[in-house]
Amino acid sequence: MNKLPLIIKREYIAKVRNKSFVVMTFLSPFLMVGMILLIAYLTQLNDNEKKVIGVLNESGYFANEFVTSEVTSYINFKDISLEQAKDSTVSLGFYGLIYLPNESNLEQVAQRAFFYSKDAPSAIVLDKLESSITGRLRQERLRELGMSPKEYAEMDRGYNINIETFDGLQNIKGINEIKAIIGGAFGYLIMMFIIIYGGFVMRSVIEEKTSRIIEVIISSVKPFHLMMGKIIGTSLAGITQFAIWIVSGAILLFIGLAIFDIDPASLTKGGGVAPGMANTANVDVDALTQNIQLYAQEIFELPIFAMLFFFIVYFVLGYLIYSSIYAAIGAAVDNETDTQQFIFPVILPLMLAIYVGFFSVFSNPNGPIAVAFSLFPLTSPIVMLMRLPWGIGEGGVPVWQLITSIVILIGTFIGIVWVAAKIYRVGILMYGKKPSYKELYKWLKYS
Amino acid sequence: MSHILVANDVTKQFGSHTALKNVSLEIPKNSIYGLLGPNGAGKTTLIRIINQITYPDQGSVYFDGELLKPEHIAQIGYLPEERGLYKSMKVGEQALYLAQLKGLSKAEAKKRLKYWFERLEIGDWWNKKIQELSKGMAQKIQFVVTVLHEPKLLIFDEPFSGFDPINANIIKEQILSLKENGTSIIFSTHRMESVEELCEYIALIHKSEKILDGKLTDIKKEYKNNIFEIGLEIDNEQLLLNEMQDKFQVLSQDYDSIEKQLNLRVQLPSNESRDILAFLGSRANVNGFKETIPSASDIFIKTIQNKNIDHE
Numbered sequence: 001m002n003k004l005p006l007i008i009k010r011e012y013i014a015k016v017r018n019k020s021f022v023v024m025t026f027l028s029p030f031l032m033v034g035m036i037l038l039i040a041y042l043t044q045l046n047d048n049e050k051k052v053i054g055v056l057n058e059s060g061y062f063a064n065e066f067v068t069s070e071v072t073s074y075i076n077f078k079d080i081s082l083e084q085a086k087d088s089t090v091s092l093g094f095y096g097l098i099y100l101p102n103e104s105n106l107e108q109v110a111q112r113a114f115f116y117s118k119d120a121p122s123a124i125v126l127d128k129l130e131s132s133i134t135g136r137l138r139q140e141r142l143r144e145l146g147m148s149p150k151e152y153a154e155m156d157r158g159y160n161i162n163i164e165t166f167d168g169l170q171n172i173k174g175i176n177e178i179k180a181i182i183g184g185a186f187g188y189l190i191m192m193f194i195i196i197y198g199g200f201v202m203r204s205v206i207e208e209k210t211s212r213i214i215e216v217i218i219s220s221v222k223p224f225h226l227m228m229g230k231i232i233g234t235s236l237a238g239i240t241q242f243a244i245w246i247v248s249g250a251i252l253l254f255i256g257l258a259i260f261d262i263d264p265a266s267l268t269k270g271g272g273v274a275p276g277m278a279n280t281a282n283v284d285v286d287a288l289t290q291n292i293q294l295y296a297q298e299i300f301e302l303p304i305f306a307m308l309f310f311f312i313v314y315f316v317l318g319y320l321i322y323s324s325i326y327a328a329i330g331a332a333v334d335n336e337t338d339t340q341q342f343i344f345p346v347i348l349p350l351m352l353a354i355y356v357g358f359f360s361v362f363s364n365p366n367g368p369i370a371v372a373f374s375l376f377p378l379t380s381p382i383v384m385l386m387r388l389p390w391g392i393g394e395g396g397v398p399v400w401q402l403i404t405s406i407v408i409l410i411g412t413f414i415g416i417v418w419v420a421a422k423i424y425r426v427g428i429l430m431y432g433k434k435p436s437y438k439e440l441y442k443w444l445k446y447s
Numbered sequence: 448m449s450h451i452l453v454a455n456d457v458t459k460q461f462g463s464h465t466a467l468k469n470v471s472l473e474i475p476k477n478s479i480y481g482l483l484g485p486n487g488a489g490k491t492t493l494i495r496i497i498n499q500i501t502y503p504d505q506g507s508v509y510f511d512g513e514l515l516k517p518e519h520i521a522q523i524g525y526l527p528e529e530r531g532l533y534k535s536m537k538v539g540e541q542a543l544y545l546a547q548l549k550g551l552s553k554a555e556a557k558k559r560l561k562y563w564f565e566r567l568e569i570g571d572w573w574n575k576k577i578q579e580l581s582k583g584m585a586q587k588i589q590f591v592v593t594v595l596h597e598p599k600l601l602i603f604d605e606p607f608s609g610f611d612p613i614n615a616n617i618i619k620e621q622i623l624s625l626k627e628n629g630t631s632i633i634f635s636t637h638r639m640e641s642v643e644e645l646c647e648y649i650a651l652i653h654k655s656e657k658i659l660d661g662k663l664t665d666i667k668k669e670y671k672n673n674i675f676e677i678g679l680e681i682d683n684e685q686l687l688l689n690e691m692q693d694k695f696q697v698l699s700q701d702y703d704s705i706e707k708q709l710n711l712r713v714q715l716p717s718n719e720s721r722d723i724l725a726f727l728g729s730r731a732n733v734n735g736f737k738e739t740i741p742s743a744s745d746i747f748i749k750t751i752q753n754k755n756i757d758h759e
Binding site for chain 2 (some may be wrong): 004006007010014018054207208211212213215216217218221222223229231429442445
């Protein structure tokens with residue numbers, strides 16, 4: 001009779017009912033969404049604070065530049081000295097004072113203009129003042145050159161080189177970075193899942209050891225079944241947790257945005273940028289939307305289904321390999337403090353995979369380092385996934401590499417599970433001192 | 448087949464340490480079989496082999512006439528010395544889970560659990576978590592879980608540790624009633640009082656080897672040293688003692704002159720007591736005559752001491 005489903009069910013229920021698990025599952029989305037909302041709210045608050053700036057304009061220019069807007073009020077001082085204006089600014093509690101002296105020409109005025117404030121002024125305020133003055137200066141310079149603003153805009157238009165692959169596919173700048181980020185996200189997700197849920201598996205094994213139930217259980221089932229049941233049950237609990245997070249996170253974010261009346265677009269734009277800035281950037285809006293379309297098209301053309309499929313394959317194999325190691329570690333020790341020595345070598349390849357991925361795969365997805373690490377079984381689940389957004393076959397990951405990597409991974413999986421099961425079987429019945437690596441090796445030879 | 452379990456020449460090695468060396472046992476059906484030995488002798492290893500937690504390097508084990516195989520797990524109930532339960536799981540759920548692991552269906556397990564919980568008067572614990580129970584209470588649950596699937600062979604490793612005398616007695620009664628109902632029981636312990644009370648057969652394991660086994664009464668007979676305790680009512684004890692000196696070996700004497708009571712310990716050359724009784728009967732009033740029978744504890748200590756001397 002197969003008792004594996006029973007064990008999986010118990011492990012799953014035990015994990016899911018665990019108080020800290022429940023708290024983590026339901027609190028995390030609130031924490032995350034709360035954090036996002038808080039940041040958005042604070043950013044908005046920051047923007048909404050209306051700044052009052054005094055203007056002492058002794059020059060004949062800049063009559064139209066400093067007009068009160070939603071974000072900034074300008075109060076004009078008239079017929080007072082600079083010192084008096086400064087005092088008034090302080091006593092009225094204004095944010096600062098812009099002083100435009102009386103000079104013979106605009107360039108001179110700009111040259112001698114000052115902004116006084118209590119503390120160092122914020123970059124946003126300065127940007128705004130500078131762009132106002134720059135705008136006026138440019139106008140004046142154009143007038144002197146006899147050129148209309150329209151002609152200037154024409155002249156200032158940027159240029160992007162056309163890029164294409166040899167196959168004639170249109171390519172766009174920055175797409176590599178986007179691919180890298182997508183691949184990196186997959187790899188990172190796998191690493192986090194392995195570390196968190198591998199740790200759960202390990203603690204669960206230690207718990208069975210310290211509560212001494214282990215001998216009762218393994219007089220009914222094979223240790224191998226218990227180990228696999230534990231690994232599978234825990235991972236199902238993890239998948240449940242992820243699913244709850246994704247669904248509830250999305251719902252909460254939606255509700256939160258509605259309640260606080262925050263425009264989601266303002267979040268993506270990076271709230272800190274002041275509205276006035278966009279005008280000065282002089283971007284060709286049409287070109288931008290065209291680019292976005294290209295990016296979107298490119299992302300849609302990513303091998304999404306292949307990526308998801310291989311994500312699952314590498315995820316399952318990688319998780320099984322690592323969590324068997326975690327289970328073996330849990331079996332070898334008596335308490336969690338003893339695990340450190342064994343955990344470090346386990347986390348090392350995961351970290352290595354992430355760093356190799358970020359530095360080597362992103363710069364050259366088919367370079368020798370990237371290929372080597374996407375074949376090495378302890379790093380391949382992460383590194384190969386980072387390479388996959390570049391496609392499979394021509395231009396991307398050669399099919400033979402993909403197959404070799406999976407074959408090596410499966411072989412390693414069988415080997416590691418075999419070794420882990422041996423250590424597990426001996427370890428769960430061993431109490432007392434922490435074993436050395438040498439002793440672990442000896443355990444492998446016990447029958 | 449009259450044996451529930453037969454072990455032939457079982458040897459088990461852990462690295463350089465030999466845990467069991469050529470151990471052979473025959474455990475009769477429907478009996479309580481005491482597996483005795485000091486700590487670290489190899490009892491637990493033997494029990495783990497029977498439970499198929501580990502496997503012997505050499506030798507074979509037969510269960511109910513068949514070579515031991517995984518299917519037999521459902522026929523064996525095991526209460527390990529190092530026992531425990533999931534602390535944060537509810538009593539009822541946990542018992543159901545463990546019963547299902549032994550191959551019972553959920554409905555059947557529930558029915559039997561109800562019966563046992565009533566029998567041990569612990570019905571209201573169903574929804575409690577183990578961590579809310581005392582150690583003794585948890586032990587009771589553990590006992591129920593061990594016997595629930597009605598195995599042919601029950602293995603108890605130090606079953607009374609952790610119990611107060613009252614509960615220990617309840618468990619003892621349960622063990623005896625299980626035996627009455629036809630279950631064979633292996634009882635591993637180093638507490639000799641319980642051996643005397645429960646076991647019909649014993650085996651003594653020492654330093655990985657079996658050094659003694661058989662029916663407890665036979666073993667005791669074998670270990671009898673023909674010492675008799677005699678109580679006499681007599682006026683002139685000195686005269687009798689002088690007379691006895693030539694014929695019998697008197698080990699100790701103790702005379703109460705007020706009660707006129709003489710207590711003797713006498714070593715006889717054989718189990719034959721007719722001569723001395725005839726001798727004493729004609730000279731004094733015999734009011735006590737008993738052959739001293741060694742306790743299991745005496746046998747245990749004596750055998751192990753002899754063995755240690757042999758080794759030196």
